[in-house]
Every structure is written in structure tokens, then in C-alpha cells.
Amino acid sequence: MNSNSSKPASGIFHNAPWMDIARKEVGQKEIAGPEDNPRILSYHATTTLKATDDETPWCSSFVNWCLMQVGIKGTNSAAAKSWLHWGRPSGPVPGAVVVVCSSKRTDRSFSTSGAHVGFLIEETATDFRLLGGNQGNKVQESRFPKATWNLLGSRWPPYHQR
Numbered sequence: 001m002n003s004n005s006s007k008p009a010s011g012i013f014h015n016a017p018w019m020d021i022a023r024k025e026v027g028q029k030e031i032a033g034p035e036d037n038p039r040i041l042s043y044h045a046t047t048t049l050k051a052t053d054d055e056t057p058w059c060s061s062f063v064n065w066c067l068m069q070v071g072i073k074g075t076n077s078a079a080a081k082s083w084l085h086w087g088r089p090s091g092p093v094p095g096a097v098v099v100v101c102s103s104k105r106t107d108r109s110f111s112t113s114g115a116h117v118g119f120l121i122e123e124t125a126t127d128f129r130l131l132g133g134n135q136g137n138k139v140q141e142s143r144f145p146k147a148t149w150n151l152l153g154s155r156w157p158p159y160h161q162r
Contacts, residue, residue, distance in 0.1 A: 063118065
């Protein structure tokens with residue numbers, strides 16, 4: 001369903017410094033078995049949940065961590081839907097924090113709620129391309145087809161110029 005894709009031309013995220021941080025994390029992934037990736041535990045430490053393993057859904061933890069690296073306060077929540085009331089509403093612009101939800105009840109590969117949060121790379125007529133954590137158990141760019149994923153909201157950091 002989701003696949004890697006190429007990166008857009010540089011400069012497209014000049015007003016979204018968190019995207020540089022997120023891009024540097026591409027490839028961080030869960031460790032199978034009893035070990036846990038310490039970087040993912042760092043992501044979790046930015047939320048009130050403070051999960052202690054890398055199997056706990058971590059998309060929101062990743063977004064919180066990336067924003068924190070550039071001095072922007074996130075939601076401090078591990079819930080993807082917590083981002084729907086954060087910041088200010090924006091259109092689906094590159095770099096925005098977007099929340100999508102699976103329209104198929106059986107497609108819950110990212111969380112038990114079916115919701116997922118990540119940073120928008122681009123929106124096309126057929127899909128959303130997000131850079132996020134816990135996409136295929138790692139940080140990567142993935143496509144979320146509009147046929148099975150609905151946009152719940154698109155947000156921009158408070159007080160940050162678009």
C-alpha cells in the first residue's frame with residue numbers, strides 16, 4: 001500500500017526547518033525482538049506516554065521530537081489525533097503536519113485508531129505523500145492513497161511563518 005518515493009526539489013521546505021530534521025532521521029527503524037532502537041525511545045520521551053519500547057505506535061512521538069529540535073512545542077501526546085487541535089489550520093501545504101485516517105476498518109497498520117500523523121511532502125489527485133515515523137516500522141516517505149486514507153486535518157505551527 002505505501003511505498004518509498006523520490007524527494008522533491010530542494011528549497012520547497014524553506015519555511016519548515018523541521019523537515020530538515022525529519023529527513024535526517026530517514027532510515028531509523030524498529031529493532032525486531034527484545035531490543036529497542038534508542039532513537040525511537042528518544043522520540044517517545046517527548047510525549048506524556050513515554051513508551052519504553054519501539055513497538056508502541058510512534059508516529060506522533062516522531063512529529064513531537066522533530067518539532068522540538070527546532071524549538072517548536074508539539075502536543076506532547078502519543079495520539080495522532082492530538083494534532084487536530086494543535087497550531088493553526090492550514091491547507092495541505094508542504095511541511096504541514098497532517099493527520100490521515102484509514103477509511104477501511106481492517107486497515108489499522110499504523111495504530112489501533114487507524115489514524116496516522118506525519119509531515120506532508122505533497123498532495124496529488126490520488127494520494128498524500130508523507131514523511132513520518134512508524135511508516136512501515138521506520139522513518140520514511142510513504143504514499144497514502146486517497147481511496148483508503150482520508151485527510152482529517154492539516155496544521156501549521158503556531159506563530160511560524162508559512
